[in-house]
Amino acid sequence: MVDVGGLALIIAWVLAIYAVVMALAGAWWRKRDFIASAEHAALATWGLVVIATAALLHALVTHDFNLEYVAHYSSSTLPLQYTVAALWGGQAGSLLFWTLLLTSMTAIVQLQNRDKNREMMPYVTAVLMLVALFFLSMLNFITPPFQRLAFTPAEGQDLNPLLQNYWMTIHPPALYTGFVACAIPFAFGMAALMTGKLDDVWIRTTRRWTLFAWFFLSLGNLFGAEWAYLVLGWGGYWAWDPVENAAFMPWLTCTAFLHSVMIQEKKNMLKVWNMVLVILTFALTIFGTFLTRSGVISSVHSFTQSGLGPFFIGFLAIVLVLSIGLLLWRLPLLKSENELDSILSREASFLLNNLIFVGMAFAVFWGTIFPVISEAVRGVKITVGPPFFNKVNTPLGLIMVFLMGVGPVIAWRRASARHLQKNFLVPTLLGFAGSVALLVAGMRNAYALISFGLCIFVMGTIVMEFFRGMRARQAVVGESPLTALMRLTAKNRRRYGGYVVHIGIVMMVLAITGTSAFKEERQITVKPGDTFDLGGYTLRYEGVQARETPHLAYLTATVAILQQGRQIDTLHPEKRFYKKPEQPTTEVAIRSTLGADLYLVLGSYDEKSQMATIQAYINPLIGFLWWGGIVLGIGTAITIWPARVPKRAPAYAPRGARDHVAAD
Amino acid sequence: MTRWAHVRVLVVAAVCSLGVLGAGAPLNFQDLEESLTCQCGCGLTVHSCNHLQCESALPLRAEIRAQMETGKSKEQILAYFSDKYGEKILSAPTTRGFNLVAWITPFLLVGLGGVFVAVIVLRWVGRRPPAPPPTAESQPHMPSPYDKIIEKELKNFDG
Numbered sequence: 001m002v003d004v005g006g007l008a009l010i011i012a013w014v015l016a017i018y019a020v021v022m023a024l025a026g027a028w029w030r031k032r033d034f035i036a037s038a039e040h041a042a043l044a045t046w047g048l049v050v051i052a053t054a055a056l057l058h059a060l061v062t063h064d065f066n067l068e069y070v071a072h073y074s075s076s077t078l079p080l081q082y083t084v085a086a087l088w089g090g091q092a093g094s095l096l097f098w099t100l101l102l103t104s105m106t107a108i109v110q111l112q113n114r115d116k117n118r119e120m121m122p123y124v125t126a127v128l129m130l131v132a133l134f135f136l137s138m139l140n141f142i143t144p145p146f147q148r149l150a151f152t153p154a155e156g157q158d159l160n161p162l163l164q165n166y167w168m169t170i171h172p173p174a175l176y177t178g179f180v181a182c183a184i185p186f187a188f189g190m191a192a193l194m195t196g197k198l199d200d201v202w203i204r205t206t207r208r209w210t211l212f213a214w215f216f217l218s219l220g221n222l223f224g225a226e227w228a229y230l231v232l233g234w235g236g237y238w239a240w241d242p243v244e245n246a247a248f249m250p251w252l253t254c255t256a257f258l259h260s261v262m263i264q265e266k267k268n269m270l271k272v273w274n275m276v277l278v279i280l281t282f283a284l285t286i287f288g289t290f291l292t293r294s295g296v297i298s299s300v301h302s303f304t305q306s307g308l309g310p311f312f313i314g315f316l317a318i319v320l321v322l323s324i325g326l327l328l329w330r331l332p333l334l335k336s337e338n339e340l341d342s343i344l345s346r347e348a349s350f351l352l353n354n355l356i357f358v359g360m361a362f363a364v365f366w367g368t369i370f371p372v373i374s375e376a377v378r379g380v381k382i383t384v385g386p387p388f389f390n391k392v393n394t395p396l397g398l399i400m401v402f403l404m405g406v407g408p409v410i411a412w413r414r415a416s417a418r419h420l421q422k423n424f425l426v427p428t429l430l431g432f433a434g435s436v437a438l439l440v441a442g443m444r445n446a447y448a449l450i451s452f453g454l455c456i457f458v459m460g461t462i463v464m465e466f467f468r469g470m471r472a473r474q475a476v477v478g479e480s481p482l483t484a485l486m487r488l489t490a491k492n493r494r495r496y497g498g499y500v501v502h503i504g505i506v507m508m509v510l511a512i513t514g515t516s517a518f519k520e521e522r523q524i525t526v527k528p529g530d531t532f533d534l535g536g537y538t539l540r541y542e543g544v545q546a547r548e549t550p551h552l553a554y555l556t557a558t559v560a561i562l563q564q565g566r567q568i569d570t571l572h573p574e575k576r577f578y579k580k581p582e583q584p585t586t587e588v589a590i591r592s593t594l595g596a597d598l599y600l601v602l603g604s605y606d607e608k609s610q611m612a613t614i615q616a617y618i619n620p621l622i623g624f625l626w627w628g629g630i631v632l633g634i635g636t637a638i639t640i641w642p643a644r645v646p647k648r649a650p651a652y653a654p655r656g657a658r659d660h661v662a663a664d
Numbered sequence: 665m666t667r668w669a670h671v672r673v674l675v676v677a678a679v680c681s682l683g684v685l686g687a688g689a690p691l692n693f694q695d696l697e698e699s700l701t702c703q704c705g706c707g708l709t710v711h712s713c714n715h716l717q718c719e720s721a722l723p724l725r726a727e728i729r730a731q732m733e734t735g736k737s738k739e740q741i742l743a744y745f746s747d748k749y750g751e752k753i754l755s756a757p758t759t760r761g762f763n764l765v766a767w768i769t770p771f772l773l774v775g776l777g778g779v780f781v782a783v784i785v786l787r788w789v790g791r792r793p794p795a796p797p798p799t800a801e802s803q804p805h806m807p808s809p810y811d812k813i814i815e816k817e818l819k820n821f822d823g
Contacts, residue, residue: 234708234712234713235712239708342789352778355777355778356774358777359773359777363774366769374762374763374766378762380750381750381752383701383755384757385701385755388766392770615714
């Protein structure tokens with residue numbers, strides 16, 4: 001099976017080259033059979049990568065320790081779900097997984113476009129297979145997953161204990177799916193440049209793919225935050241680590257792209273800018289993979305560092321030179337009749353929104369690479385950590401929240417004074433009233449007051465939008481409020497799904513504000529029976545029990561949680577000691593309520609005195625981060641859900657346009 | 665001083681003020697912990713590192729306490745740690761010398777981007793021909809059946 005996997009990767013590499021050459025040749029000489037052959041080769045590449053992935057999974061599950069990868073990243077006592085997760089736990093496996101996702105998505109794109117976009121498809125195939133070719137080259141020549149050892153160890157070295165967590169089984173697949181899916185709009189964008197078909201067809205064709213990529217980037221970031229919250233045990237969920245930043249940057253530019261394409265669709269503007277954003281987003285996914293893999297910037301997440309850095313930088317340079325070269329070549333064709341009726345318009349607010357998103361992406365990028373720049377310029381190593389990122393991004397983030405309230409509601413073309421008053425007066429007053437009420441209630445953190453006020457403002461605009469739409473339907477169709485609300489959303493999924501996504505983001509902003517401004521914490525060394533207070537709770541340390549399995553040893557503390565003298569819960573924070581490799585990890589214990597999490601960490605334990613150091617945190621509003629993620633998911637599902645195809649194309653549309661509408 | 669020089673001075677002042685916000689506030693142990701990076705390789709600040717018996721965070725915490733007892737200001741304490749362990753121990757770049765570039769660049773670019781966006785928006789607004797005054801033929805306007813259909817479909821498309 002292992003040999004089959006290795007062979008499959010070699011043939012896949014050859015076929016990827018063939019697919020690229022035949023697709024480009026077919027497009028150049030307009031040979032349909034060449035193009036068909038390239039597409040078949042791409043499908044075959046996908047099949048071969050599936051075989052290679054199955055071979056590696058088989059080797060992992062059957063504990064074939066003669067294979068270097070299996071011996072390095074698994075063991076015979078590793079639970080099955082983590083044995084499967086070891087597929088992306090190591091260098092070669094994660095690259096193979098990347099390739100599997102990319103070739104799978106390529107196959108889906110080809111099936112979706114069998115009968116449409118035929119002029120662009122050869123170029124789309126060529127671009128996607130070129131990216132696949134890079135990864136297949138890494139897998140065949142630089143970091144092969146099917147490398148045999150000269151001997152067979154009796155036991156494997158096991159997966160990094162930090163990765164042996166439920167969230168780690170779903171965080172990397174979600175993030176990789178988001179990263180890889182960004183290649184689809186990029187490929188269509190490049191195809192549009194190559195064919196010169198620079199209208200909005202490529203944007204409409206990839207709208208769902210972009211949303212899909214964005215959704216998985218969002219999920220990847222959230223799952224990573226949840227993993228950090230539960231596993232790293234420092235009471236937080238985001239540390240502005242370079243690898244976290246690597247996942248966040250494409251999310252920012254992808255979000256900007258999702259907004260700016262609306263202006264191209266609606267007003268045929270920003271064609272160049274949209275190309276820049278799609279190139280930037282794809283380049284940032286490659287940069288992110290480079291950061292994770294190269295170890296050029298130290299990170300707590302760099303589990304699989306190696307010497308792949310120069311290859312990724314080289315590939316990134318090629319991607320940027322070719323795509324920017326194409327963009328410059330087609331610049332004359334991309335010129336659009338940019339017209340605005342007013343500064344007070346949705347178009348203008350989206351431009352500002354794009355500026356802030358890209359500005360934040362740049363700030364994160366700049367902070368991430370500045371240590372390298374400083375070392376190159378001054379020869380001095382410095383650290384750029386959370387204080388920098390928080391100070392730079394907080395003001396930008398607050399502007400972003402404000403625009404989130406303005407952008408979706410302000411009128412296209414021109415907002416009259418009456419329109420502004422009708423849509424924004426009540427939410428603005430509510431936002432101010434909310435901030436003042438919090439100030440009177442004793443809140444003194446300026447950023448928090450502004451943030452909560454803005455959240456109320458945004459929610460006000462969204463609720464009013466839903467309410468007005470619902471009332472209009474009730475008046476015209478006579479539906480019940482719930483039916484009207486559901487039909488209103490179903491009739492215009494993109495618009496109202498977008499509002500739901502914004503509600504999810506507002507919930508997350510509430511959580512980020514709450515945990516940043518009002519976190520409480522206490523570290524205390526206690527003996528059994530001792531009590532201490534935190535955030536309205538009294539915590540009584542009862543003692544520590546030890547137990548052991550073949551895989552790991554546990555130290556489990558028992559802490560009784562009391563409120564007003566009555567025990568309401570018992571929490572069990574743990575220390576785990578993995579046997580291979582010998583490494584302690586933290587298993588936090590959490591009591592979640594709507595208002596806050598009580599988060600306990602067992603810091604240390606002295607067996608002789610039975611004294612333990614407990615770190616306790618109150619994380620206000622953090623539940624909104626995870627619930628916000630669920631709301632965001634629901635909103636994206638509403639937005640992405642296919643609308644019923646109308647039986648008839650619009651009566652006024654010309655024949656060509658009717659075909660286009662039907663294909664969309 | 666030219667207008668651009670004024671702008672530069674304002675940007676530098678704004679960014680510097682971000683760096684020294686709270687300079688006059690009373691010394692706070694947690695604030696100092698968060699200003700220093702743990703050297704154990706965890707990548708977290710001294711405050712956030714929760715490694716068992718961490719060989720870096722624990723002595724650093726003790727050293728912070730000792731420094732606080734000497735009556736130094738936050739800047740003096742951070743300068744002490746920077747001199748002793750190198751600049752890499754600070755969790756954010758200083759606001760002096762080349763490090764100022766780290767703080768200024770994002771705001772400068774966003775500011776320049778804002779100016780660029782403002783300029784192009786004003787240009788695009790100016791490019792729009794003024795709406796023709798209403799004529800006798802155009803008023804009163806009776807919507808044609810096509811206009812109604814287009815209006816309806818545009819409403820559905822809106823979003």
